[in-house]
Amino acid sequence: MFQQSPLISHMGVHVEDKPFKCGACDKMFGQKGHLKRHTKIHTGDKPFKCKVCAALFGQSSSLKSHIRVHIGDKPFKCEACDKMFGQSSSLKSHMRIHTGDKPFKCKVCDKMFGHSSHLKRHMMIHTGDKPFKCEVCHHMFRASGNLKSHMRIHTGDQPFQCEVCDKMFSQGSSFKAHMMTHTGDQTFKCEVCNKIFGVSRNLKSHMRIHSGIKPFKCEVCYKTFGQSCNLRSHMRIHTGVKPFKCDVCDKMFARNSVLKNHMLIHTGDKPFKCEICDKLFAHNSVLKKHLRIHTGDKPFKCNDCNTMFGESSNLKDHMRIHTGDKPFKCEVCNKIFALSSNLKKHMRIHTGIKPFKCEVCDKLFRDTCNLKKHVRIHTGDIRK
Numbered sequence: 001m002f003q004q005s006p007l008i009s010h011m012g013v014h015v016e017d018k019p020f021k022c023g024a025c026d027k028m029f030g031q032k033g034h035l036k037r038h039t040k041i042h043t044g045d046k047p048f049k050c051k052v053c054a055a056l057f058g059q060s061s062s063l064k065s066h067i068r069v070h071i072g073d074k075p076f077k078c079e080a081c082d083k084m085f086g087q088s089s090s091l092k093s094h095m096r097i098h099t100g101d102k103p104f105k106c107k108v109c110d111k112m113f114g115h116s117s118h119l120k121r122h123m124m125i126h127t128g129d130k131p132f133k134c135e136v137c138h139h140m141f142r143a144s145g146n147l148k149s150h151m152r153i154h155t156g157d158q159p160f161q162c163e164v165c166d167k168m169f170s171q172g173s174s175f176k177a178h179m180m181t182h183t184g185d186q187t188f189k190c191e192v193c194n195k196i197f198g199v200s201r202n203l204k205s206h207m208r209i210h211s212g213i214k215p216f217k218c219e220v221c222y223k224t225f226g227q228s229c230n231l232r233s234h235m236r237i238h239t240g241v242k243p244f245k246c247d248v249c250d251k252m253f254a255r256n257s258v259l260k261n262h263m264l265i266h267t268g269d270k271p272f273k274c275e276i277c278d279k280l281f282a283h284n285s286v287l288k289k290h291l292r293i294h295t296g297d298k299p300f301k302c303n304d305c306n307t308m309f310g311e312s313s314n315l316k317d318h319m320r321i322h323t324g325d326k327p328f329k330c331e332v333c334n335k336i337f338a339l340s341s342n343l344k345k346h347m348r349i350h351t352g353i354k355p356f357k358c359e360v361c362d363k364l365f366r367d368t369c370n371l372k373k374h375v376r377i378h379t380g381d382i383r384k
Contacts, residue, residue: 137243153256173199 018028046056048063074084076091102112104119130140158168160175169175188203214224242252270280298308326336328343354364
């Protein structure tokens with residue numbers, strides 16, 4: 001059977017006449033073989049199988065190219081940096097790093113990209129499309145890599161280990177920044193607090209803490225934030241979304257940090273210790289409050305009477321003396337109170353609950369004040 005020579009076959013590429021038409025998409029081809037190969041895109045036919053991993057391909061050239069993944073063959077070399085590639089298309093794409101060529105343009109905002117995949121991912125910003133879903137907390141992501149990274153929050157996986165100091169990291173970017181502290185490679189330093197960053201954008205983001213700039217605005221309540229992640233976290237107040245679930249009691253939380261704090265209830269872990277009295281606390285914020293007992297520090301001041309308080313909540317309660325505000329109402333008799341603790345104490349009149357017991361005669365009382373008075377009968381300490 002007569003076969004067309006490779007040269008004659010190749011010359012069909014340069015001929016303007018393309019007599020072979022695809023019946024599915026109307027694309028024209030100069031050679032029947034090219035049309036036949038193209039048709040597999042529509043039929044899904046993949047007759048070429050990899051003997052190593054059983055992956056299927058529509059073209060023999062694609063299988064041949066794929067085989068290099070298994071054998072490690074990288075025949076295509078970048079003349080600028082000597083990096084090797086298994087695919088000519090990968091080399092072509094890589095070369096744009098050196099040339100600065102960005103042939104892929106976003107039709108919405110005119111931003112240019114060096115790779116079609118980057119344009120595709122960028123378009124999701126405009127469409128709002130987030131096709132990758134976390135099966136644990138249902139958070140959505142634009143890229144599979146972001147989902148993979150996010151999953152380590154749930155699994156606790158830290159695959160990146162520093163070979164110098166053995167410190168573990170869940171994110172590659174954090175690991176990379178850390179390694180620079182050992183290697184002395186270029187780092188980005190905050191001139192205000194000397195904190196070191198491995199990536200310039202992280203320093204830029206950090207600088208907003210010092211500058212007070214808050215470019216991210218909530219469209220619901222107009223509150224502004226210095227970081228986009230803080231805005232995303234804040235938005236859950238409005239949406240009611242609570243993606244972080246406690247595996248012990250199924251309670252849901254809007255922020256992962258709050259879930260972590262909550263988990264200490266179940267574990268009983270109290271990692272924060274008072275250096276003065278050795279008392280242990282589950283949360284650092286509670287330890288800070290506790291330390292004011294020892295230091296006598298009262299940083300919260302009433303602007304009306306200059307009384308000082310150790311906690312902001314105590315100042316808030318105190319202010320009701322000046323404002324006359326009584327926000328806590330008894331649902332039984334409609335009596336109102338300035339403090340929730342006073343309402344709770346009052347409710348025992350209606351419920352009859354007497355939670356305070358005399359250890360001598362087992363008599364019960366509604367509040368500690370009456371119990372203390374009663375105990376004096378037993379101790380002989382009778383005060384007028």
